[in-house]
Amino acid sequence: MAGSEDPHRYEDKRVAKDLVKAIDDENNSIAFKILEGDLMEHYKNVRVTLKCNPKDGQGSVIHWTMEYEKRHDEIVDPHTLIEFVTNLQRP
Numbered sequence: 769m770a771g772s773e774d775p776h777r778y779e780d781k782r783v784a785k786d787l788v789k790a791i792d793d794e795n796n797s798i799a800f801k802i803l804e805g806d807l808m809e810h811y812k813n814v815r816v817t818l819k820c821n822p823k824d825g826q827g828s829v830i831h832w833t834m835e836y837e838k839r840h841d842e843i844v845d846p847h848t849l850i851e852f853v854t855n856l857q858r859p
Contacts, residue, residue: 784806811837818831
């Protein structure tokens with residue numbers, strides 16, 4: 769539900785709390801904003817959008833978009849979050 773806040777654990781001890789910003793049933797998409805957690809120590813903003821595109825026949829193709837703003841240039845890309853999202857899609 770849009771407006772709901774959910775805590776998540778990833779990479780064993782890392783945590784993130786996100787806010788569901790929007791749910792678009794017509795376009796099969798959902799958008800989140802990370803509010804709290806380990807990521808926010810290094811990034812000013814983190815937003816994730818998930819879009820599900822049904823395939824002809826059976827199944828769907830999932831597209832993840834992640835937008836983030838680093839607190840400074842020396843911060844690396846959020847590889848742990850990218851790995852977490854990638855692992856969610858594996859059977």
